Amino acid sequence: MAKFWYLFFVPLFALLSVVEFYPIAESVYLSLVGTGGGLQPSNYVAMVNDSAFWNSVNISLLYSMTSTFIAVGLGLGLAFLLTENLRGRGVLEAFYVVPLAVAPIVVGTLWSPPEMWDDIQTFLHFILGQPYFNELSPAFFFPVMAYSEAWEWGPLIMLVALSVISSTPRAVYESAELYGASGLRKFRRVTLPIVMRSPVMRFVIVLRFMDAMRAFEIPQTWASWVSSTTAVGSPVDTLSLFLYKLMFIPTYNFPIGLISAVAVSLFLVSLAAAALMLGLVRTIGGR
Amino acid sequence: MVAIRVEDVWKSYGDDAVLEGVTFEVPDGEFAVLLGPSGCGKTTLLRCIAGLEKVRSGRIYIGGELANDLPPVERDIAMVFQGFSLFPTMDVLENIAFPLRIRGAARQAADERVREIAKTLSIEHLLEKLPKELSGGEQQRVAIGRAIARQPKAFLMDEPLSNLDAPLRAQLRSELKRIQRDLGVTTLYVTHDQAEALALADKIGVLNRGTLLQYGPPQDLFQAPSSAFVARFLGDPQANILNVSLRSGGQPPAYAIVGDGFTLSIPEALGRAVERHAGRGLQVSIRPEEIALSAAPPQGDSVQATVALDEPLTLYRLVTVRPGGGPAGIKVLVAKDARVEAGQGVWLRFDSSKLHFFDRETGRLVV
Known part of the structure; x- marks a missing residue:
């Protein structure tokens, strides 16, 4: 019996081939079927020559970097506030964690013109007598988009920072206080290095960055408010939104080969990111 | 500084x-x-x-x-x-x-x-x-x-x-x-x-x-x-703390402390000092190194006991004895080469000036 051990893996591989291997293989195949028939890299050539594709690569990178950066700043700031012995710490903590539970599409809506900015415009204009600002210009809404993404995920960074802080013996922080560093100075000189050098924190930052690279809902909300963003190549086109537009906007004529080429490229980037994260996980687990 | x-x-x-x-x-x-x-x-x-x-x-x-x-x-x-x-x-x-x-x-x-x-x-x-x-x-x-x-x-x-x-x-x-x-x-x-x-x-x-x-x-x-x-x-091995009561009688009064299986006479001055608290129950402490143990009956007042346990330490041996064959254990330090073995009958001598008396309830020093 011992030599038929591999039979036990048959159901697993059967399942995986249907739900995983087949779709991947199909995408790779479709991305290689050229307009002239036969297997050729013409879709990839078309992709790298497509300015709308490069636009969305840039938008995604900028969006991910900005929102991750702000989220880390927010999370660390909140963690600092919560480690200082403030009254009502528990209430604050609960309050800060709420955004984590909100669906991204709701976050996008919350920070959109009709939910927020129209009211602010009204207040500024009619109460304070200020002129209207253009809430539909990319210079305004792109930072708002990145910030709303960060607003949702900053609390995650905060929780991770707090858990790293509390896993270090209390005597470390007390020593800092006894030896002359308290408050912000203690945070900067002692707490922050501990948090930022922890593999868990690094893992979560990479994870957050990769997740922001896939962002769809928040950019999609803005795409539906700002009429100039319906076409591909607009300032809200993250890679996911770019793919979505190619598939669902009839004027593009459903370029399945190009879509597959983009999808396969994204998949390879995800694999590279997963390898990086796996490395970090092994560091966390002590190799 | x-x-x-x-x-x-x-x-x-x-x-x-x-x-x-x-x-x-x-x-x-x-x-x-x-x-x-x-x-x-x-x-x-x-x-x-x-x-x-x-x-x-x-x-x-x-x-x-x-x-x-x-x-x-x-x-x-x-x-x-x-x-x-x-x-x-x-x-x-x-x-x-x-x-x-x-x-x-x-x-x-x-x-x-x-x-x-x-x-x-x-x-x-x-x-x-x-x-x-x-x-x-x-x-x-x-x-x-x-x-x-x-x-x-x-x-x-x-x-x-x-x-x-x-x-x-x-x-x-x-x-x-x-x-x-x-x-x-x-x-x-x-x-x-x-x-x-x-x-x-x-x-x-x-x-x-x-x-x-x-x-x-x-x-x-x-x-x-x-x-x-x-x-x-304080001290290693620990001091013996024994529950005792005071007995007095005769003219002039002779004082003795009575514990589990032993009676030990104490000087009159000490007895008088202890007497004021005698009704409330007493504890006496004596260090294992301050008890003299001998295999033969010594001169003067002594307590007879049986060796129950013998534990060799680095420099000494710690011997547990039971006075009068009773259940109470008293620990005594003896020289490494002393001839003592479990079951043997021995005699203990106490220096009454090394005894400390405590109130059994509060644990506070009496004398």
């Missing part, structure tokens, strides 16, 4: 009183040790002096200055903790230099000072290592080095050796004492290990359930314990 004075300090967590009116003083340059079982409040007391905890009431003076409302850093005190307390992201040099650099010392001056300190602690070869690359003993040396770099008015030490293995603990203990003598820094040290306390202390305080039972030079506590708890806590 200054004196630390603690006056009637009370501290509680919720409804649990942790410190109940503790008062004592560590004179300038002395090494004082607070000794007590775990949970007695000794660490809390240390943390109150450091400023890491607030007292409920009472006063803490550091160098004559009332320190109750000062934050830790302004108390100008260094503390060595029981467990890990080094900055994990800094190497040894940066750790020791931290108190200097944070006050704006130049890097070069700080480095020089760190090297000097490292030399006295024999950790010069570790300066570039991270704390996690060090052994427990090395970590505590670095923590001590960091405390020295602080140039504090006083050292507080919270069981700094208790996480180390025995040989290292003895070695670092001697070094600590040498360093304290060299620097002449007022030091308050907390431990549950009475041997450590006796080895280090100019003064020992015994703390139990938030109350300081006795505070003074080690010999005073050893020879004149103020309570049964102190008598039992």
Whole structure:
């Protein structure tokens, strides 16, 4: 019996081939079927020559970097506030964690013109007598988009920072206080290095960055408010939104080969990111 | 370098009183040790002096200055903790230099000072290592080095050796004492290990359930314990604490104490002194090394007993005997080569001037 051990893996591989291997293989195949028939890299050539594709690569990178950066700043700031012995710490903590539970599409809506900015415009204009600002210009809404993404995920960074802080013996922080560093100075000189050098924190930052690279809902909300963003190549086109537009906007004529080429490229980037994260996980687990 | 004075300090967590009116003083340059079982409040007391905890009431003076409302850093005190307390992201040099650099010392001056300190602690070869690359003993040396770099008015030490293995603990203990003598820094040290306390202390305080039972030079506590708890806590092997009652009779009255299986006559003066408390139940303490054991009946008053157990220690043997064949065990130290074996009949002689009498209810000293 011992030599038929591999039979036990048959159901697993059967399942995986249907739900995983087949779709991947199909995408790779479709991305290689050229307009002239036969297997050729013409879709990839078309992709790298497509300015709308490069636009969305840039938008995604900028969006991910900005929102991750702000989220880390927010999370660390909140963690600092919560480690200082403030009254009502528990209430604050609960309050800060709420955004984590909100669906991204709701976050996008919350920070959109009709939910927020129209009211602010009204207040500024009619109460304070200020002129209207253009809430539909990319210079305004792109930072708002990145910030709303960060607003949702900053609390995650905060929780991770707090858990790293509390896993270090209390005597470390007390020593800092006894030896002359308290408050912000203690945070900067002692707490922050501990948090930022922890593999868990690094893992979560990479994870957050990769997740922001896939962002769809928040950019999609803005795409539906700002009429100039319906076409591909607009300032809200993250890679996911770019793919979505190619598939669902009839004027593009459903370029399945190009879509597959983009999808396969994204998949390879995800694999590279997963390898990086796996490395970090092994560091966390002590190799 | 200054004196630390603690006056009637009370501290509680919720409804649990942790410190109940503790008062004592560590004179300038002395090494004082607070000794007590775990949970007695000794660490809390240390943390109150450091400023890491607030007292409920009472006063803490550091160098004559009332320190109750000062934050830790302004108390100008260094503390060595029981467990890990080094900055994990800094190497040894940066750790020791931290108190200097944070006050704006130049890097070069700080480095020089760190090297000097490292030399006295024999950790010069570790300066570039991270704390996690060090052994427990090395970590505590670095923590001590960091405390020295602080140039504090006083050292507080919270069981700094208790996480180390025995040989290292003895070695670092001697070094600590040498360093304290060299620097002449007022030091308050907390431990549950009475041997450590006796080895280090100019003064020992015994703390139990938030109350300081006795505070003074080690010999005073050893020879004149103020309570049964102190008598039992100091000394290894532990003192015998026996339940006894007083018997008197005759003209002039002859006094004797009666315990489980034995009767021992005591001098009249002692008997009169004890008599005032006789109705309330007594305990007597006698140290195992202060009992003379012989295989033949000695001259004068003695107690007959049977050997129940014989435990060889490094320098002596600890023999447990049962007087009059009763169930009570008395421990006696005898010479390594004494001819004693289990089941043998022996005679015990007590020096009545070495006996301490305590009230059985309160544990307080009677005579």
